[in-house]
Amino acid sequence: MADAAAVPFGARWKLRISAVLWFLLLAGFLLGLPVLLDVSWLVVAGLLVVALVLGLLIASLVRLVFRGQRRQPFLMSYLKAVLGTLFGLGIVVALPIYYAAVLTDLKPLTVPQATLSNGKQTVVFQGMMHVGSEPFYKGVVYDLEKALTEGYVIYYEGVQGSPEGDKWFNDTLAGGGDLSANYQMLSDVCGLKFQLDYFQLLRADMTAHPERxxxxDVSTADMMHEYERLVAADPGFAARVQPAKADAAATTSSSEGLSGLIGLLDGGTAEQKRIAGYACRGFLTWTLGRPDAPSPLDPVILDYRNRALADRISKDTHPLIYITYGAGHLPGLLQDLKAIDPTWEIQSVKWQRVVEAPDDVSGRLSS
Structure with a gap:
């Protein structure tokens, strides 16, 4: 007790706070270490090299600022600076991966399945994404098969190619590249599935009953003609879309770079693929979960296609229609349907989770 009383009150609190900080740094680093090692032991080695270099600078600055630090050997100050820097860097590098892993559970990405009706027709709008989890697509296909047995006609999204408009579409809107191939590679890295793979389950019914x-969707030529019409009719639209066209053209090289990165990750170890999957699913959840910023090309990409879809529905004699379209089309579609017939309204909405970690279930057979 006499020794404790001899230590000044302020010094005791400094020691306690220092001990807590070192404990938190060590605990955070140890929690992140398995992630870093799963990526590669070279990551840990690289962080150690950086810590050894930065430690010299940090130790010198600390000894210059704090008089008490100059009472201990420089080697001790340097060792503490290296360890503190290594622990801090490890936490900084591993934290985004941990955050991405929990983000898909904390803020799940969802799409609506909405039932619309005007009393004469019933439309089920199934929101879709190009890449998603296997349970989501299995649920969609199950609902589609059930709808077919109930007499629904299925409407599919997908801009249809045409010799007249394909080049314009790729140059102006798509930024070049094979989108389906990129989506397939992205789904592999993320531990997810590509939607077209699951729609193949309906191929037999498509062949037997093509009328259902x-x-x-519209064609690339249709979109090109609408784009040209808007450019000629609205100088403001023409001025706004020029930067958008440049951005779309620039995505060609970035898309090629993304394909190369995805290919590199796809060839990694099982641990690296698992870490990449966490990061990828978290990035998708964060990116697609944010409100969409309006694009200058929305009048062609969204508004025109929504009007065309609403017009097709209004002219269809089938009373039951099931639509699989991007979730972003629903508000505009409802507005356009109401413009044709004000009695259209949403009767019900069910939200479905799109992105989640794949199930990893294993067991052991008894001998």
Whole structure:
């Protein structure tokens, strides 16, 4: 007790706070270490080299600022600076991966399945994404098969190619590249699935009953003509879309770079693929979960296609229609349907989770 009383009150609190900080740094580093090692032991080695270099600078600055630090040997100050820097860098590098892993559970990405009706027709709008979890697509296919047995006609999203408009579409909107191939590679890295793989389960019914499966989207030529019409009719639109065209053209090189990165990750170890999957799913959840910023090309990409879809529905004699379209089309579609017939309204909405970690279930057979 006499020794404790001899230590000044302020010094005791400094020691306690220092001990707590070192404990938190060590605990955070140890929690992140398995992630860093799963990526590669070279990451840990690289962080150690950086810590050894920065430690010299940090130790010198600390000894210059704090008089008490100059009472201990420089080697001790340097060792503490290296360890503190190594622990801090490890936490900084591993934290985004941990955050991405929990983000898909904390803020799940969802799409609506909405039932619309005007009393004469019933439309089920199934929000879609190009890449998603296996349970989501299995649920969608199950609902589609059930809808077919109930007499629904299925409308599919997908801009249809045409010799006249394909080049314009790729140069102006798509930024070049094979989108389907990129989506497939992205799904592999993220531990997810590509939606077209699951729609193949309906191929037999498409062949037997083609009249029940409708490619309801516009063509690339249709979009090109609408784009040209808007450019000629609205100088403001023409001025706004020039930067958007440049951005789309620039995505060609970035898309190629992304394909190369995805290919590199796809060839990694099982641990690296697992870490990449966490990061990828978290990035998708964060990116797609944010409100969409308006694009200058929305009048062509969204508004025109929504009007065309609403017009097709209003002219269809089938009373039951099931639509699989991007979730972002629903508000505009409802507005355009109401413009044709004000009695259209949403009767119900069910939200479905799109992105989640794949199930990893294993067991052991008894001998």
């Amino acid at each position: 499966h409708v490619a309801a």
